[in-house]
Amino acid sequence: MLVRRDKLLTKPVAVSEYLFRRLYEIGIRSVHGLPGDFNLVALDYLPKVGLRWVGSVNELNAAYAADGYARINGISALVTTFGVGELSALNGIAGAFSEHVPVVHIVGAPSTTSQRNGLLLHHTLGNGDFNVFADMSSQISCDMARLDKPADIADQIDRVLRTCWVRSRPVYIMLPSDMAEREIEGARLDTPLDLSEPANEPEREKYVVDVVLKYLHAAKSPVILVDACAIRHRVLNEVHDLIEKTQIPVFVTPMGKGAVNEDHPAYGGVYAGLGSEPAVAAQVESADLVLTIGALKSDFNTGGFSYRTSQLEAIDLHSTHCTVRYSEYPGVSMRGILRQLTERVNLSPPARLRSPEIASSGEGEIITQAFFWPRISDYLKQDDIVVTETGTANFGIWETKFPRGVTGVTQILWGSIGWSVGAAQGAALAAKDMGLDRRTILFVGDGSFQLTAQEVTTMIRHNLKITIFLIYNEGFTIERFIHGMDAEYNDITRWQYTEVPAVFGGPKVRKFVVKTRSELENLLVDNEFNNAGGLQFVELWMPKKDAPRALKITAEIAAKNNAKMID
Known part of the structure; x- marks a missing residue:
């Protein structure tokens, strides 16, 4: 295959190699997906950079697997082919989007020439519209890139990968078949991607911490409730530091199960409204302050919206904003707030919480x-x-x-x-x-x-x-x-x-x-x-x-x- 070379490139590298080297750099070692004629050339570059091809049995399962991989590894990648492949994966990608799971979805697409000429190709709707499937994915992706302009490709790849990590949601990359081996500047690979999340503006962060501390220091029976986004947005170290410093009774939601060390003396159990154990519900719902970290208050996560807590006693910390009672502070993320809280909080140790004993029930041989x-x-x-x-x-x-x-x-x-x-x-x-x-x-x-x-x-x-x-x-x-x-x-x-x-x-x-x-x-x-x-x-x-x-x-x-x- 002829590969077009720009004489001005100092370190020429194929687009596929650039993309996969970046995936390897951010910690991915295995790539899920299925082969299709529009992504085959790109797949040849996986072993060249040390990536393993998983090879699932269908695109939906591959998307589910990429979701599971990201929850343990921190981020994952999925490769499908245009149209038939990407649509089969869409349900899995939608799940990752709704639950804040970072998956890089790479779609091998027809060549830029075929797209420009509106050819009646297989895997299309037969109407010459090559953007229709990307437009569908745009609703469940936090960023997108169509790699059809060589001068912009490296910048596009770096941008979407950073966005995927920082926002902890799927991104979509369309890789046309004639771009797979097109050479671009590889010198920027010498500089690692910056995956750090934006820091809070110091004065705004300090103000929010002051407000939170005001209510926290005044509370007589506060509790901490840890939810899914504390896991997804990687603040569990900060959460545990706060628990260790304050010894405030801590509970998790069903989606937050596993976020907190359940052997810790401050751990109290799973809170989900009416679905909770009575002793757990009693302590959370009688608290005069509930500090929730990374909440996703969906129906099944809240016992059918059966929380019996008041917004007047609530502080919610999120990845993009914080809410204290009825006041919202946009653009102030929870990581900085948690670190400042841990540094500045000064509470008398509360009474040690006794985690509810979980005992097997019933007799006989039937497994209930x-x-x-x-x-x-x-x-x-x-x-x-x-x-x-x-x-x-x-x-x-x-x-x-x-x-x-x-x-x-x-x-x-x-x-x-x-x-x-x-x-x-x-x-x-x-x-x-x-x-x-x-x-x-x-x-x-x-x-x-x-x-x-x-x-x-x-x-x-x-x-x-x-x-x-x-x-x-x-x-x-x-x-x-x-x-x-x-x-x-x-x-x-x-x-x-x-x-x-x-x-x-x-x-x-x-x-x-x-x-x-x-x-x-x-x-x-x-x-x-x-x-x-x-x-x-x-x-x-x-x-x-x-x-x-x-x-x-x-x-x-x-x-x-x-x-x-x-x-």
Whole structure:
């Protein structure tokens, strides 16, 4: 292939190499996606810069996996082809956008000549509009770049990658096929990307801190509530410093599960309005000040909008602004505020908070939701990665106590059924790329698993350390509790689930069928099971019409909201 060279370039480098070297620089080691004729030439450059091609089974699963990878690694990349490929990935990218997950979506597109001439190409709508799919993605991307002008390409790549990191949301890069090997100036690669977030204006920051301290020092029973964006916008070090300095009782939301060391004496549990344990709800709702960090107050994250706290006693810190009672301070981000608060706060240590004891309930041999999730607390190890699917697992995990360093991976806001299977693959691969010996444990329902089961083959292909607990309860349980308990549309076909790994190329995968509590207990204490180095598959039987307490409450509220009439 002929590559056009500009004689003025001091360090010529192909566009694809420039882009992928930047991805490597910011910490990405594996790239998810699928090949297509418009991205093939670009993919040849991945191994040249040390990047691994993952190769998922479809674009939707690849997007889910990129989401999971970013939640562990900090950022990820996804490559699809124009039209058919990128649209298949769109649901996964939308989920990453809604939940503040930084994914770099690179789309191999037809050549600039083909686009300029409006050719009737495959993978198009046949109307000569080559921007229609990018326009769709613009609604779920925080920045975009069409790499069609060589003089601007390096600047565009650097800009969108920085934006992706700082804003912690997906970006979209269109790479036309004739630009993949076009040479541009590579000298700027000698200068690392600046990924630092903009600092707050000092006087504004000081003023907001003064206001926050005024209410914090006056409070008699303050609490801290840590939510998802504290994780996504990387302020957990600042959060823990504040907790350590003040010893204020700290709680997490469902989306914030895993953000706080649950062994800390100040940790109190999961707060989600009516979905909370009564003792947790009582302490949070009786507080005279609630300092929320990184809130995403969605329906399922708040127990169906059932918070019983007052804005008059609320301080909300965000990545782009802060709110103190009814006053909003735009352009003041939480990192600087948290650091100043920790430095300047002066509180008498509060009474030590006793975390609520989580005990397994019920007797007999049936594995109920109420029994299972507290029991899993003792199975988990320090630094595990715990992935939970939308449904019973997302709600049940509230009742599980995490050891120190456990990372919770959930998708409560977007809630795309089947997301967790791809996300588990991505999360496990990220841990492997980072050189970390961490178990990835996936809890997924049988209905959800059927949507994305093919991603098991990618887990096998990359020899990932994943244990899958498939909850066999005969269908879509969360939907049953919202509407249609016995409706046919909430039923699924029974699979031979433990045979799935063999079908997808893993005949040596360890597999188990667990129907009783005794069988579960024996498995959870088995040393080989606890220390397995590859994929394990557990089919776990639970009653069809059983669900975690929090799910039942939230589903009832959701059903009422769905039925509300317009006045």
